[in-house]
Amino acid sequence: MVDVPYDAIADIPPAEVAEVDLYHPKSWWTQYVFSQDAKVIAIQYSLTASAIGLVALVLSWLMRLQLGFPGTFSFIDANQYLQFITMHGMIMVIYLLTALFLGGFGNYLIPLMVGARDMVFPYVNMLSYWVYLLAVVVLASTFFVPGGPTGAGWTLYPPQAILSGTPGQDWGIILMLASLILFIIGFTMGGLNYVVTVLQARTRGMTLMRMPLTVWGIFTATVMALLAFPALFVASVMMLFDRVLGTSFFMPALVEMGQQMKYGGGSPILFQHLFWFFGHPEVYIVALPAFGIVSDLISTHARKNIFGYRMMVWAIVGIGALSFVVWAHHMYVSGMHPQFGFFFATTTLIIAIPTAIKVYNWVLTLWRGDIHLTVPMLFALGFIITFVNGGLTGLFLGNVVVDVPLSDTMFVVAHFHMVMGVAPIMVVLGAIYHWYPKVTGRMLDDWLGKFHFWVTFLGAYLIFFPMHYLGLLGIPRRYHDIGEVAFIPSSAHTLNAFITVVALTVGFAQMVFLFNLVWSLFKGRPSGGNPWRATTLEWQTPQTPPGHGNWGKELPVVYRWAYDYSVPGAAQDFIPQNQPRTTRAAQGSAP
C-alpha cells in the first residue's frame, strides 16, 4: 500500500485491524445462519424479502384473474379479493421493497462501498434480520388463521379495518399490526447500523462528497425511515389498543348490526395523519436508494462520470427533507380544509424540482456517453422512462381538483404502480444483474437477462398504460367485480382481460429470472473481481466474493471520487477510487 502521512488523518480508523477486533464465526451455524457478517445478513434479507415478495406476486395474479375474467374463478370471492389486495400492497411496499433496498442492498453495499470491514454493530445487525424474519412469519401466518388475513386495504384505515364487515377482523388485523410493530423494531436495529457505519466507519479519504450515490441514497433513506417508521409504530400500537382493549383512539361511535358499539369519539382522521406521516416518506425511502443505485449503474455502463454529482447529492437530501411535509396529499378526499389542500399541493409540486434535476442529470450523463447496453443498463434506462411516466401522472394527482375525481379510480393504481412498483423493481433487477458477479463470482446469463428485461419492461407498459385509461373512464379501484354498469363500455372488460394475460406473461418472465439466478450460481461464466470495470471500492476487494472482513489485512485508502470514468489521458477508461495519483503520474497523464 502507499505511504500515507498519519498526522493529518490520525482520527481515521487504522488501516490494519488486530485479529481480535474482527468477529469470527466459529461454526457452520454462526457462519451461515446466525451470522454477524453484513454480507450474509444481506443475502438472508434478500432471500426472505424475495420469498414473501413471490407470495405477493401470486396474489396479484389472482387479483388479475378475477378482474380479467370476473365470475370465472369460483375460489375467489369478494372477501378474498380484498384480502389479496391488502396483503399484496403491504408485502410489496414494506416487506419486499423496504427490506430489500435497506436490509439487502444496504447491508451488502454500505460496508464495501465506504471501505469498512463490516457494520459497526454486527450483533444488532444479526438481531435485525431475525426480528424481520419473525415479522414476515407472523404476517404469513395470517393466511392460516381463522378468518384469514385482513382485507382492510394496505392503508388499514379505521374504523373499517376492525369492524366485522371487513374480512380478517378476528386474527388477521391483530397479527398484521403485530407484524408491523415487529418489522419496525427490526428495521430500527438495522437502520442504526447503516447510519452509524456511514458516519463513523468510512475508510481514510472517503469524504461524504466522495461516496458513491448509492450510499448517499441508502443513507438518506435510512435516516428518513428511522424518523418516519415511528409514526406507523404509534398508529399500529394505538389501533391494536382499539381492537384488543376496546379503547377509542381512532374509533368513532358506531352502530354495527343494529348494536351500538362500545367505541365512541375516536378520530379516523388522526390515524390517516399518522399513517401518511409515515406513508409518504415511505415512497422516498424506496425511491432514494433506487435513485442512488441507478446513478451508479448509468455512470458505470455509460463509461462517463455522473453529471452534476453535487446537485445529485443536494437533490437527495432536499427530497428527503421535503418528503416530510407533503403527507396530507394522500388525504385530499378526507374533507380537509381547502387551505391545507393548497399548502400540501404546493409542497407536493415543489418536490418535482429536485426530482426533475435528478432525471436531467441521468439523461445528461448518458449524453455522448459510451453506452453499453448491458442488462443492468437496460434496466436503468427502463427505470428512467418509467419513473418519468409515473412522475408525470403524479403531477395530475398532486393537484386537489384533479385528484378528487380520480382518487378512487384505477388511475391511482396505474400511477402508483408505475412510480413505486415498476420503477423501483427495475432498479432492483438492474442492481441484481450488476452486483450478482460480486456476490457469487459468476455472471448472470446475458441472453436470459435480456429476455427477462424486454418482457418485463414492455409487459409493465402493456399492463399499466391501459389502466390509466380505465381510470379516466371512471372504473373504481378496490372493486371485486365492476359488473354491467352503463358508464363502463364493454371494451373496458376486453381491456381488463388483456391486462390479465399480459400480467401472467410478465409473471412468467420472473420465473425465468429466478431460473437464471439459480442456474448461473453453478454454471455461470466466472466474472473475475471487476467485470464491469467499475471504480467504486466494492469492485476492488482482494477476493470475489469478498472474504471475511472485506479487505484482507489493510483497509483501502480513497484518493478520488467514485466517477473517474473515461478520464482524458488515463491508461484505462476507469480509475478505481483507491488508486493513488502517483500511479497516474507514472503513466504520464496530466492531473
Next chain:
Amino acid sequence: MSAIILFMAVLAVVVGWWLSQQRLTAKPWLEEDPIRDFPGTGAMTLPAAKIGLGVFLAVASSLFALFISAYSMRMNIVDWRALPVPRLLWFNTAVLVLSSVALQWAHVAARRNDIEGVIAGLCAGGASAVTFLVGQLLAWQQLRVAGYFVASNPANSFFYLITAAHGLHLMGGLVALGRTTAKVWRGAEMTQVRLSVELCAIYWHFLLLVWLVLLGLLTGWTDDFVDICRQLLS
C-alpha cells in the same frame, strides 16, 4: 401534528448544521488526494456506540413527539375527560431524578477511576429506576381501583399508553445498565467501562427529560402552552 413538525424542524436544523461542515460544495472531481487537505471531513471520531445512541435518541424522540401529537389532536374531541393524576407520580418523578443523579455520579466516578463510586452509582441508579417502574405500576393500580380503566376514556387510554411506552424504554435501559454493572463487577478495565457508564447516564437523562415533558402533558400543565402554539399556528 404540530409537535412532530416542530421536532422535525429542530432536527433539520441540527442535520443542516452538520452537513454544512462537510464541504457539500466541494467539487470532488477536481480533488485527487487522500483527505489530508480537508481536516474534519473524514469519518466521525466519536465511538460508534455513542453515535448510535445519539441516532437512537433521535428515533425515540420522534416516537414520543408523535405520541404527543396524537394526544393533542385527540384531546380536542368532546368526549375527552381529563383524569386525576395520582399523587404517586410526584414521588416517582423524584425517584427518577435521583436515578439520573446517581448515574451522573457514576459517570463522574468513572472519569476519576473510582471503581467503588462507579459501582455505587450504577446500583443506586438501577435500584431507583426499578423503584420508579414499580411506582408507575402502583399508579396504574390506583387508577384502576378508582375506576379509571384503559378503555373508559381516551384520556385514560393515553395515560396508560404513554406511561407504558416510557416504562418500556426505561426497561430497555435497565438491560444495558445491568450489563454495564456486571462488567464493572467482574473487574473490567476502567477504560473499557467508562464509555458504557457515560452512555447509560446520557440515556437516563434523556428519559428523565422525556418524562418531565410527558408529565407536563398528562397533568395538563402544558395545556396553556399548547393553546398558545395552536393560536400562533392558526
